[in-house]
Amino acid sequence: MTDADAIVEDLLQRLRTTATQVVPWFLAQMPDPYIQDTPVEVRRAHLAAIVASRLSGVATRMALENEDGRIWTFIEEKNYPGLLAELLRQLPQDRTLSSAKVHTAADGKLVLDVFRFDGSDAPFDPSDTEQAAKLAATQAFAAERGADGTDLERFFATCTATFVRSASPLRIHACYGLWNAVRGPEDTAVRITDQAESGLRRISVATRHEAPRELLSRVVTHLGDQHFDIRRAYLDAFGDVSVLGFVVDDADGRLTASADAVRADLVRLKWIDEVSLLFSRRHGVSLVEAEATISLVHLAHAALTHIDRFAYARERMYETVDRHVGVVKAIVDVFLSDGAEATGELQLADLGRIVDDYDRRVVQALADATRATRAHNAKLVDRYAFAIRFDPKYLTDDSKPDEPFGAFFVHGRHFDGFHVRFRDVARGGVRVVRPRGPEEHVFNLERLYDEAYGLARAQQLKNKDIPEGGSKAVVLTEPGTSVAPSLQAFADGLLDVILETGERLYLGPDENVTDDLIEWIVARAAARGYATPNAFMSSKPGAGINHKVYGVTSEGVTVFLEEALRAVGIDPREDDFTVKLTGGPDGDVAGNEIKILVREYGARARIVGIADGSGSARDPAGLDHEELLRLVAASLPIAAFDRSKLSAEGVVASLEDPDGLKLRNSMCFEVVADAFIPAGGRPQTIHEKNWRDYLDAAGNATSRVIVEGANLFITPEARRLLSTSTNVLIVKDSSANKCGVICSSYEIAASLLLEPEAFMAVKERFVEEVLTKLRALARREAVLLFAEHARDPSLVLPELSVSLSRTILAATDAIEAALVATETDLDDLVREHLPPVLLEVAGDRIDSGLPRPYRISIIAASLATRIVYREGLAYLENLDGPALAELAMRYLVHEREVRRLIATVEASGMADREAIAALLDHGGTRSAVALSRRR
Numbered sequence: 001m002t003d004a005d006a007i008v009e010d011l012l013q014r015l016r017t018t019a020t021q022v023v024p025w026f027l028a029q030m031p032d033p034y035i036q037d038t039p040v041e042v043r044r045a046h047l048a049a050i051v052a053s054r055l056s057g058v059a060t061r062m063a064l065e066n067e068d069g070r071i072w073t074f075i076e077e078k079n080y081p082g083l084l085a086e087l088l089r090q091l092p093q094d095r096t097l098s099s100a101k102v103h104t105a106a107d108g109k110l111v112l113d114v115f116r117f118d119g120s121d122a123p124f125d126p127s128d129t130e131q132a133a134k135l136a137a138t139q140a141f142a143a144e145r146g147a148d149g150t151d152l153e154r155f156f157a158t159c160t161a162t163f164v165r166s167a168s169p170l171r172i173h174a175c176y177g178l179w180n181a182v183r184g185p186e187d188t189a190v191r192i193t194d195q196a197e198s199g200l201r202r203i204s205v206a207t208r209h210e211a212p213r214e215l216l217s218r219v220v221t222h223l224g225d226q227h228f229d230i231r232r233a234y235l236d237a238f239g240d241v242s243v244l245g246f247v248v249d250d251a252d253g254r255l256t257a258s259a260d261a262v263r264a265d266l267v268r269l270k271w272i273d274e275v276s277l278l279f280s281r282r283h284g285v286s287l288v289e290a291e292a293t294i295s296l297v298h299l300a301h302a303a304l305t306h307i308d309r310f311a312y313a314r315e316r317m318y319e320t321v322d323r324h325v326g327v328v329k330a331i332v333d334v335f336l337s338d339g340a341e342a343t344g345e346l347q348l349a350d351l352g353r354i355v356d357d358y359d360r361r362v363v364q365a366l367a368d369a370t371r372a373t374r375a376h377n378a379k380l381v382d383r384y385a386f387a388i389r390f391d392p393k394y395l396t397d398d399s400k401p402d403e404p405f406g407a408f409f410v411h412g413r414h415f416d417g418f419h420v421r422f423r424d425v426a427r428g429g430v431r432v433v434r435p436r437g438p439e440e441h442v443f444n445l446e447r448l449y450d451e452a453y454g455l456a457r458a459q460q461l462k463n464k465d466i467p468e469g470g471s472k473a474v475v476l477t478e479p480g481t482s483v484a485p486s487l488q489a490f491a492d493g494l495l496d497v498i499l500e501t502g503e504r505l506y507l508g509p510d511e512n513v514t515d516d517l518i519e520w521i522v523a524r525a526a527a528r529g530y531a532t533p534n535a536f537m538s539s540k541p542g543a544g545i546n547h548k549v550y551g552v553t554s555e556g557v558t559v560f561l562e563e564a565l566r567a568v569g570i571d572p573r574e575d576d577f578t579v580k581l582t583g584g585p586d587g588d589v590a591g592n593e594i595k596i597l598v599r600e601y602g603a604r605a606r607i608v609g610i611a612d613g614s615g616s617a618r619d620p621a622g623l624d625h626e627e628l629l630r631l632v633a634a635s636l637p638i639a640a641f642d643r644s645k646l647s648a649e650g651v652v653a654s655l656e657d658p659d660g661l662k663l664r665n666s667m668c669f670e671v672v673a674d675a676f677i678p679a680g681g682r683p684q685t686i687h688e689k690n691w692r693d694y695l696d697a698a699g700n701a702t703s704r705v706i707v708e709g710a711n712l713f714i715t716p717e718a719r720r721l722l723s724t725s726t727n728v729l730i731v732k733d734s735s736a737n738k739c740g741v742i743c744s745s746y747e748i749a750a751s752l753l754l755e756p757e758a759f760m761a762v763k764e765r766f767v768e769e770v771l772t773k774l775r776a777l778a779r780r781e782a783v784l785l786f787a788e789h790a791r792d793p794s795l796v797l798p799e800l801s802v803s804l805s806r807t808i809l810a811a812t813d814a815i816e817a818a819l820v821a822t823e824t825d826l827d828d829l830v831r832e833h834l835p836p837v838l839l840e841v842a843g844d845r846i847d848s849g850l851p852r853p854y855r856i857s858i859i860a861a862s863l864a865t866r867i868v869y870r871e872g873l874a875y876l877e878n879l880d881g882p883a884l885a886e887l888a889m890r891y892l893v894h895e896r897e898v899r900r901l902i903a904t905v906e907a908s909g910m911a912d913r914e915a916i917a918a919l920l921d922h923g924g925t926r927s928a929v930a931l932s933r934r935r
Contacts, residue, residue, distance in 0.1 A: 011055075018055045023047060029105035031232060034112070037101055037166040046112060049075060060110070063090070070095075070120035074113040079104045082224035084233060087113055088217045097213040099163070102233035113233075121160035131164045134172070141169035148180065155179055158239035178206035179241045185527065187382065190266045192259045199251035200231060203262070205244040207270050209485065212242040218269050218277070219244055225281050226262070228255060264381040271384050271489060273413040275318070283325050288378055292332045295386040295411040297321060300365035302409075302418075302449040303395055309446050311358065320362040327351060327363055335370045336378055369394060377496035385412030387493030389501065392420070395449050402457055405469070406503070410493040414478045415486035416445070418452040419494060419505070422460040423469025425857050427538070427744060429510030430473040430491075431455070432483050444476050451683065458711055459741065461734035461805035464812070465777050465865050466745035467857030468506055483512050484520075491521045495528050504531070504851075508538040508744045515541040534751035538744035543756035545747050545767055547740055551592030552774060554679075556739025557709045558596045559778035560731045561675055564705040567729060567786045570674060576604045578622070578673040580703065582710070583680020584612030584638050585631035589709040589737065590679035594632055598625050609671035612680060614639035615657070616664040618671055619650030669693040669702065676703040683712035691718040694726075701728035708733035719798040729789075732801040735781055739774040746770045749834060749858075753842040753849040762837050769835035780869040788873060804868065807877050811864035811884055812857075818885035819856045826892070829859045867891055871926055887929070894928035 026047055027035075035043075045064075053060040053075070060077040074087050084102060091097070095117040102113045126132055135156050142149030155176045156164065164172070181189035188207040195202050205219055216235050223230060223246065232247035248255055255262065265287050272291060280290035297317050304312035321328050351367065354360040372394035377387045392404040405426070408419040421428070433451075435441040444451075452474040460470025473494075477486045491507070498505055509518055518537050525533035534540070539547050547553055561579075565572050579597065583590025590612070597605040606622030614637035617623055624645035631640055639654035646652065653660040668676060668685070678685070686694060694701055704727060708714065711733050714722070722728050750759055750766060759766070785804065789797055819826070830846060831839055842849065850858075867888060868876060876884055901924065902917045910916065 015051065015055060019047075019051050022051050022054055026050065026105075026110075029107050029110070030112075031103055031106065033232060034101075034103040036168065038114075046073070046075065050110070068120075070117045072115045072117075074111075074115075076111040076113075077109065079108055079111045079229065079231070081227050081229055082221075083111065084113070084220040084230055085217060085224050088213065088220065091115060091213070092117075096211070097216070097235065098237050099160070099212075100216060100233065100235035102230065104231040116162075121162045124156050124159045124161055124164050126156070128161070131161060134164050134167075134169070138169040138172045138176075141173055147173065148177070149173070151180065152176060155238065158241070160236075163236055174204065175206075175236060175238065175243050178204055178243050179238050182206050182208045182241055187384070188267045188270055190263045192255070192263060195247060197247075199249065200247050201250040201255050203244075203246040203248055203255075203266070205246075205266055206241060208241050210242060210270050212237050215242050215270065216244060219246070219266060221281075222265060222269060222277075223248070267382055271413050273411070279318075279321075282322070285325075285329065288336070289329065289332055291386045291411075292335055292376075292378055293321060293328060295388060295409070296332070296335065296366045296369050298411050298416055299369045299388060299390070299394075299409045300362065301445075303365055303369070304362070305446045306397065306399075312362070313442075314445075317362050320359045321366075324354060324359060324363055327354065328366060331363070331366050331370050335373060335376075375497050375501050377493060377500075380496055383493065383496055384489035385410050385415075385493035387497050389497050395453075399450075400453055402460075404453070404456065408494060408497065410475075410490045412486065412489040412493065414481040415475055415490065416448060417473060417475035417486075417490045418449050419471065419473040420449075420452045420456040421469060421471030421505070422456055423857075425467060425504070425506075425854055426460075426469035426471040427463070427466075427506035427508060427741065427748060428456060428459040428471035428473070429508040430475065430487070430513055431510035432475045432477060432487055432512035434477050434483065434512060435479050437479050441476070441479050448474060448476050454683070455711055458734055460809070461802060462738045462741055463745075464734075464805045464808040465738065465742050465781075465861065467854060467861050468741075468745055468748070471505070472510075473507065483514075484517060487513065487517055488520060488524070492524060492528075495525060495530060499528060499530065504535075506535060506538065506744075506748050508741075509547075515546070518544075532752055534756060535748045538747045538751075540747075543751070543759045543763075545743055545770065547743065548588040548592065550743075550767055550771070551588075551596060552743040552771065553589050553709065553737050553740035554592035554596050555771060555774055556742075556778035557589065557593060557677060557679070557707055557736050558600060559775055560736045560782045561677065561705070561707045563779070563782035563786055564707060564729055564731055565675060567789070568674075568704045572601050572604065574604075576606065577601075577675065578606045578608045579675045579677060580609035580668065580671045580673040581607065581677045581679050582611050582668050582685070582713070583678070584610065584614060585628055586635040586637050587612065587680045590677075591632040591635075593677055593679050593709065594628050598629065608673050609667050610638045611664045611667040612638050613655075615652070615654035615660050616667045617641050617646075617650070617652045618663075618667060619646050621647035621649065623650070666693075671702065672696065673703045675705040675707060677707050677709050678713035679709035681710055681713055684715050685713050686718045686722075687715040688717040688721065691721050694722060694728075699726070701726040703728065705729050705731075707731045708736045711737070716798070720796060723796040723798060730798050731782075731785070732798040734805055735785065735801045738781075739778055742774055742777060743770055746773070746835060749850065750838060752851075752854070753838060753845055758841065762841055765837045766835055769837055773835065777865075780865075784869055784872065800873075803873055803877070807873055808861075808864045808868050810881075811868065811876050811888060812860045814881040814885040815863055815888050816856055816860035817881065818889065819859060826859045826863075827855065829862045829892075830855050833858050833862045863888055863892055866895075875926075890932060891925060891929050894932065895925045898924040898928060 049062060049064060050060060053062060060075055062075050064073040072091060076083065097115060098118050098121065099116045104111050124131055139149050139152055142152065178189050191204040193202050207215060212235055220230065229249040230246050231249055234245040236243050250256055268287060272287060273294065276290040276294045279293060280287050301312060301314050301317060351363060354363060372391040373388055374391060375389040377383050387408060387410045389408050392407040396403055404420045404422050405424055406421050410417045433444050435444055452472050455472035455474065456470050459472050463470045475486055475490050477483065494505060518540055521537045522533055522540060525536040530536055534543060538544055545552060562572050565577060570577050581590050581593060585591050585594060594607065597607065607628065608620055608622060609618045610616065610623065617638050627642050627645040641652045643652050653663045655661050655664060696702055701722060706728055708731060719730050723730055785797065785800055788800055789795055879887060898920055902920050905913050905917045905920065
C-alpha cells in the first residue's frame, strides 16, 4: 500500500467514524419542521458539510452558496440572541429575500439557516398533482375545524411550489390566516401562541408592503435586544405580504409575562424610524420612549434652526441627547404622562446642572416642546407615526406675526410633516416634498415649518370667499423613499389625534398626492370611524371634483388674466396677446391653463414659453396649440414637445441637453410676453436677490402682467420691488388661484350632505354649477381690485389683494363672533351659498348635515364678501369688530328691503322702472344704511 492509499484509508475510516456519530445525532436532534421543510438531498448536503467540519476538528461555522447564488446556507455550532441579525448582515444586499428558514438542534449545539432569494423557487402550480392535493388537504383542514377557507385558492396563487410541497396544512392555514388579516383591517398582524414543545412559544408576524429582508432584520434585531433566544425562524413572502414565524425559548416565562408589550412593539416596528431604534438599543429605553425622544428633538429642531442652522443640525442635537439622556428621559416621562399639557410643570432640577450653554439650550427646547404639547398618540399601539398637537406659540417668532389657530407635527419612518391651520374650521392641501439628495433634504428640513406656515397663511388670505379658514400640510420625505407610506402614515397620525380631540380637518391634494392616495386617505378615515370621512379629503376622483380633470384653479386664473390684460390696454376677446408659463402640460394648473387659453381665445393667445421639471420650450411665433394639447391629453412634460412643430426661432431643451438646466431656469426671466403665469414651480423662485433678472435692458419687466397660478412663486419683497420699480401688474396668488380652494369648499359641503352614491348621481350638474360660481367669484374680486388700482395707481396691486383678504376675513370673524352669541336665523344665506342642486337633493338635511359652526362660518363669509365686493375696501376697512359686525347686520337688513323695493318697481307699470331698479341695485343698500345711521 502506497502512502497515498494509506492516507485515503485513514480518512475514510475517520469519516465513517465521524459520520456514524453525527448522522444519528443530527436526525434525532433536528426538529420535525426541518425534516418536513428540507428535501432529502439537501439534508444530505448539510450533513456532508457538518461531518467534514467535525472531521477537521475546528468549530462548525460555515456559509454555503449554491451554484447560482440564490440559496445561502449558514451552519453554526451554537445559537445565541442576536445571531440571526448578524447572519442577515452578511447576505448580499442587491437581492430580494423571498424566504428564510432557521432551525436549532434540540440540544442547542447546531443552528442551520437557509435563505432563498427571488427566482430560486417556482410558483404554485395547480396542475401539479402533489400541489393540487395539498390545496385540497388544506381546504379540508379548514372545513373540518370550521375555519375560514373562502380565499385559499387566491392565497395559494401567491405561494411558491417549495412552500406548498413542504408545509403542512396546519402551517399553510396559519400563514393564510395572517395573510388574510393584513389584507383586511390589520396593517401588521402579530400572534403569540403556545408550542407543543414544553418551554417554547411561537411569535408570528405578518405585514404588507415591507421588504422581507428589512422586516426580518428589524424583528430579529429587536428580539435579540430583548434577549429572546430564537430556536426556529421562518420567513415566507406571499405576494406583497411577508409572514414571519419565530419559535422562542420561554423556559423562564419572560415572553409569557411580557406578551402584550412584545406584541405592541412588533406591531409598531414596521413604522419606526432607524434613529429611534438605535436610540432604544443604545440606551435601553422602550421603543415608545425612543420615539417620543426623537420626535421631540425633530420638533425642537424647527425652533432652533433659525438661531444657527449649522450649530443646531439634528446630528449635533442627537449627540446632546446622548450626553444627557437622564435629563431627557425625565422630560419624556412627563411628555408621555397626562401632565404633558401647557399647565403642567416640569420638575427638571438637573437642567440647571448642564454646564454647556449649547446643551442646555437643546434640552430646554425639548422641555419647552413638552410644555407646548396639547395631545399626542403615544398610547396607541397600532399607530403609523408619532403625532403631536402643539401650541403654535412654540414656533412663533418675529418672522411669523400671525399666530395660527392650531398646529400638528408628525414624525415617522423616512419623513417629517407639519399641519398648520389659522381657524378651527379650515381647509388646505397636503404637499409632499421629495428632495433629490441629502443636501436638498437638509435645506428643506430647515424650512419645513416655515413652508407649512407660509402656505397656510397664504391659504388663509385665499380662503376669504369660503367658510373654511386657511391650512396647509407639508410632508418632507427622505431622499430615495416612496411617497405612499409616508403620506399614509402622516394622515393616519393626524386621525389618531383628531379622533381623540374631536377636531375636524379638511385636507386636499397638492404636490405628489395622487388619486389613489386621495382614495386611500378617505377610506382610512372611514375605517377609523372619522365622523365625515368623505369631507376629510377633497378632489376625490370619484365622489368629488378632481382639480386636474376639471381645471377649477385655472378657470379662476384665466378670469384674472383677462381683467389684468384689459387693465394694460389689451382686450383678449379682440386683440392678440402672448403668454409664458411655468409648469408643464402634464401639470394641473399649467395643463388646464393651456386648454382654457385655446378654448377661450384661440389663435389670439400665443404661448411663447413654457418651463417645467423636464426642461423648457421657447418660440416667439407661439408654441403649436395642437401639439401642446396633445401633451396635455397624454400627461407629457414640455420636453416631449415635437420639435418639428417649432418655428425657425423655436427651441426645446430637456434638462439632459447642453444648457438645458440654464434654459429652463432662465425662461420665466428672459422670455418677453404680455403676461406671465407661474402655474408650477417651487416657492420663492423670484426673490429679492434675483428680481432684477426679470427686467430687460431698458429696465422694464419682461411681462406687463403676472398672474400667480402657483403659490408663493414670488416673495413678498420681490412683488413689492417689481410693482413699484417697473410697469408690471402682479395678481397675487391669494387672489389669482383662489378658485381651487373655493371648489374644494363646495366639495366639502357636498360630502357633508350627500353619501358618495347620491353625489355621483348629480355630479355633472354639481360641477357645472360650481364652475359658474367660481368664475363669478373670480370676476367680482378681479373687477374690484383693478377698479381700486385705477382709482389710485400708487396702490400696489399685491398689497391691495392682501388688504382685500384681510378686510373680508376681519368682517367674517366679527360677524361670526356676533352670530355665535345670538340665535338670529340667517340660514337663507347658507342656501344662497350652496349650488342649487344641493338644495334640491339635500335641502332637508342642511341643518343636520352641516354642523352649526360650519353654517355660521358660511353665513359670515357670504355676508362679508358680498359687502366688500359690492361696496369696496374702504366701506369696512377701518372698523373694529363690534362696529363692523353691527354694520354688516344692518347692511343685510337693508339689502333685503332694497330687494323688495326692486321687485315692486319691476312689477309696476312705471316707464322708467328698469332704470330705477338698476339705481336701487347699484347703490340702494348703501344709501339705506347711511340714512338709517343718521336717524
